[in-house]
Amino acid sequence: MIDLKTKQAFWAEQLPIFKEKYWIPEHLDVLEFDMNGGCFDIAEGVKTDLSEEDLFDVYHRVNSGWAMWKKAVDFMKSKVPTWISVTDELPPTDIMVLICWADAPDVTPEQDYMTIDEDLNSVWANYQNDPPSHWMHFNKVPSVKVTSGFKYQIQPIDLPENLFNWFHPDIELFNTIEEGVEAYTQEQWEQLKLNLRVEIETQLLDYDEIPNVPEDAVVWPNWKPEPPEQGLFLIAAFDSEDGPVLWWANPKAESKEK
Known part of the structure; x- marks a missing residue:
């Protein structure tokens, strides 16, 4: 069992990053983090225009996000190969x-x-x-044989139960975007596709196209979206102001250029 000091060190390391990345920063203004319990609590004596119901909704949403963040960090650490x-x-x-x-x-x-x-x-x-x-190794991803020899190419993996703000773990190895920046430049986007050796097709959905998932949900459970065409596989699924966004990798597009 992990002792409390080890947990607190992990929380202290991850909290600033989580707060920086959290998609609704004003939610954090009414909460405080409990370093003994490892979760967010409603700040004592907080003054807010939120109703009690909305305040508890914020409480649950932030803690759900924090729980998913910790799981994602643990998952990435478990995938990191050794030198x-x-x-x-x-x-x-x-x-x-x-x-x-x-x-x-x-x-x-x-x-x-x-x-x-x-x-x-x-x-x-x-x-x-x-x-x-x-x-x-590149995260133990199988290499794909092409005409010029053996080269890296991102591969499909089993999808998690919750696709909310999920990214294929190998994207982190080859990402070209600067930390803290939310949007790619055209040059960065082209470089990412070049690094992954696939074309990336973006699909924007409406929430009514996702079964049993309301617009304010931070969990997209047991949703296995079908690719828009044969041969594509999912490498990212995340929320945006316009609705859910899916990234589909097209490995055939890269091979045609060879």
Whole structure:
């Protein structure tokens, strides 16, 4: 069982990020966080124009969001692969991996792959003169074989029970958007698609198209949306001012360009 101090350290680390990302900031003005209970409470003596019913609705919505946030963080941490020392094991050839150097821990990890030279020696394609000390799989995502060899391409995964504000975990590895910014520039959007090696088709829905999910819901339970056309798979589902938005990956579009 995790002790209270460990939980409090986790809460203290995640609270500022959660508050920054929470989609209705004014909700947080009437609440305070209980560092012993690990949840939000209605602030004592708070002055607000909200009715008691609305105040309790805010209380439940924020705590539901906080619960989902914690689950998402735990899920992402469980998916993070470990660094593998090159002295223990070398990566398969011609498969892109993350690499780093033990003597430069603050350097952002690079991307590279091993190849076979004319003398049948395994060498790093772009870092022969400065070989890395450790490497890491891209979140253990299967590589897809294309005409030029083995390259990364985002793959479909089992969808969670709750699709509200869900993103495929591999998007985080290749995201191009700056932290705290909510919208992509056209250049960032094109780079994301290039990194994932798929086209991304955006689908905007109305709430009446989602079974048993009202407009103010923060949980979209047991909803398995059908792709707009065969061959697409879901990589993101999130709320917006205009309604639910789905991102569908089209792997065939990228392969046609080869």
